[in-house]
Amino acid sequence: MSPTPKTHVLVTGGAGYIGSHAAVALHEAGYAPVLLDNLHNSEMQVVDGVRKLCDHEVPFHAIDVRDASALESLFRDCIEAGNPIQGILHFAAHKAVGESVAHPAMYASNNVGGLGTLLQVASAFDVRNVVFSSSCTVYGEPDVVPVDESTPFQEAESPYGWTKQACERVLKDHAATHVAHRVALLRYFNPIGAHPSALLGELPLGVPNNLIPFLTQAVAGIRGALTVFGGDYPTPDGTCIRDYLHVMDLAEAHVAALRWCFDQTAHTPVVRSFNLGTGQGASVLEVIQAFERATGETVPFTMGERRSGDVVSIWADASRAKEELGWTAERSLEEALADAWRWQQRLKTR
Numbered sequence: 421m422s423p424t425p426k427t428h429v430l431v432t433g434g435a436g437y438i439g440s441h442a443a444v445a446l447h448e449a450g451y452a453p454v455l456l457d458n459l460h461n462s463e464m465q466v467v468d469g470v471r472k473l474c475d476h477e478v479p480f481h482a483i484d485v486r487d488a489s490a491l492e493s494l495f496r497d498c499i500e501a502g503n504p505i506q507g508i509l510h511f512a513a514h515k516a517v518g519e520s521v522a523h524p525a526m527y528a529s530n531n532v533g534g535l536g537t538l539l540q541v542a543s544a545f546d547v548r549n550v551v552f553s554s555s556c557t558v559y560g561e562p563d564v565v566p567v568d569e570s571t572p573f574q575e576a577e578s579p580y581g582w583t584k585q586a587c588e589r590v591l592k593d594h595a596a597t598h599v600a601h602r603v604a605l606l607r608y609f610n611p612i613g614a615h616p617s618a619l620l621g622e623l624p625l626g627v628p629n630n631l632i633p634f635l636t637q638a639v640a641g642i643r644g645a646l647t648v649f650g651g652d653y654p655t656p657d658g659t660c661i662r663d664y665l666h667v668m669d670l671a672e673a674h675v676a677a678l679r680w681c682f683d684q685t686a687h688t689p690v691v692r693s694f695n696l697g698t699g700q701g702a703s704v705l706e707v708i709q710a711f712e713r714a715t716g717e718t719v720p721f722t723m724g725e726r727r728s729g730d731v732v733s734i735w736a737d738a739s740r741a742k743e744e745l746g747w748t749a750e751r752s753l754e755e756a757l758a759d760a761w762r763w764q765q766r767l768k769t770r
Contacts, residue, residue, distance in 0.1 A: 428452045428503045429678065430494075430547075432485050432538065433511030435462035437622045438553065438611055438670060440470050442509055444620065445671035447474040451678070454498065454505065457512065458484040461625055469619040485512040485534040491541040499545070507549035507678050508542060510535065513583070516629035517557075517729040520580035531583035532590065539594050548600055549681040551674055552591055554607045556663070556695070557581035561731050565701070566663075568737040569607070569693045578729030588693070595689035602684045602691075604677035609663035609697035609736050611670045613756030614763035621763030622667075631704065632757070636764035639717050646719060648704050650726035655733055659704035663697035663735035666751035666759070670696060676745040697736025698749045707753070714754040715761045 429446055433439040434455030443453040453474075455467060459482060467480045483490045498505050513531040514520065520527045535552075542550070558581065559567050560574025576582035588605050595601040612632045614621030627643070628634040637643040651658040673696050684690045702710070708719045741747045 426452065426503065427507075428454055428498060428505050429507045429509060430454050430456060430505045431509045431511065432456045433513065433553075434470075434480070435459060435464070435466045436511055438667060439509070439511035440466045440620050441615060441667045441671040442511070442674045443470050443478065444473045444615065445668070445675045446509075446678075447478070449675045451675070452503070453478055455480040456483050456485065456494070458482065461514075463623060463625070466620065466623060469615075472619055473615065473617065486530070486537050488537050488541055491538065492544070495541060495545040495547070505542075505545065505547050507551070507681060508538070508547060509551045509553070509674050509678065510538060511553045513553065515580065517578045517580050518629055518727060520578050520583070521729050524579035527579045527583050532586045535587050535590055539590070543598060548598070549602050549678065550591065551604045551606060551677045551681065552587065554588055554605045554693070555581070555584045556607055556609045556697070556734055556736065557731070558585045558588060558607055559734065562734060565733055566699060566735050566737040567695065569695055569740055577731050580729070592691050595691050598689060600687050601689045602681035603689075604681055605691065605693040606673065606677055607693055607695050608670055608673070609665060609695075609734070611667045612664050613666040613668065613751070613759040615668065616759055616762075618759075618762045618766040621760065621767075623767075631707065632760050635708070635711060635719055636760055638720055639761070640764050644720075646708075646721040647724040648721055649724050649730060651723045652726075653732050655703055657703050657705045660730055661701040661703045661733040661735065663699070663701055664707065664753055664756065665696065665698050665749045666756040669749040669751050673741065673745065673747045676747045680745055692744070694741045694745060695736040695738045696741055696747075696749075697738050699736055699738055701733060701735035702753060707757070710753050711757045711761070714758040717761070
């Protein structure tokens with residue numbers, strides 16, 4: 421199915437980090453994004469950035485994905501306006517490992533409960549194409565790396581990881597009971613960076629939970645020194661290893677996955693998982709060194725204790741995404757870090 425300006429796609433969590441970049445990628449690919457976000461961990465300036473990059477008034481709805489009545493009104497209003505929702509990119513979820521350890525019930529309610537409500541409402545309006553924001557955390561602590569999509573799930577290392585495992589199961593069970601539903605489960609690794617325009621980037625409220633925004637804020641003098649959680653892991657330099665990919669590569673993967681959903685012709689449900697990553701792991705200390713090479717800045721950091729819920733090492737085998745979605749990560753670690761720093765500098769001068 422080729423996109424048209426009338427192919428409206430609901431982006432839940434559309435004011436969030438990945439959702440906002442995906443909305444821009446959707447627009448650039450010819451789709452019409454419709455943003456939904458409760459602004460729990462985001463701000464309207466993100467929506468303004470999306471609108472500037474899309475050069476028009478992208479619709480935005482301040483709705484909690486768990487609010488069935490509000491969702492029903494949105495779907496109904498879109499139909500009445502002649503713009504029915506035809507696909508969903510679902511990002512709306514809490515996403516911090518440490519926070520999930522402290523508040524597991526909140527994560528279950530928001531992440532799993534929100535998905536359940538969304539699917540019930542979407543089914544009532546016959547919306548069958550869903551791209552789900554999953555995570556490499558579904559694999560837990562893998563026995564072998566890199567991981568591919570057949571790698572068995574281990575016990576989740578955190579409540580956040582458990583919610584992603586649970587959501588994947590909900591989506592598979594839901595699709596099995598609904599004719600011609602198409603679901604892409606995108607298990608991505610560690611998105612970093614920002615839009616090269618510096619109009620969009622990662623904007624955590626309060627103290628960042630992720631490595632790169634804390635790192636850039638530390639370099640900018642907004643925070644104290646970066647704490648590297650654990651220097652005694654069984655890795656070459658003792659720090660955790662992750663697969664870091666540019667957020668714009670990730671955004672474009674969501675467009676490719678949506679197109680894949682629309683292209684499925686079977687009248688039976690189709691659910692497919694895809695790993696999204698570069699296929700290369702980098703340790704925390706290697707990321708710090710790459711940032712310093714890319715920007716010429718010095719990163720202040722100290723070594724700290726291990727953090728509960730962290731996996732030691734994981735990176736992707738993303739060959740399925742290349743073969744079936746036609747997608748590969750194209751941007752380098754240094755490019756992602758340079759874009760993240762440009763975004764941070766813009767924030768500092770606002």
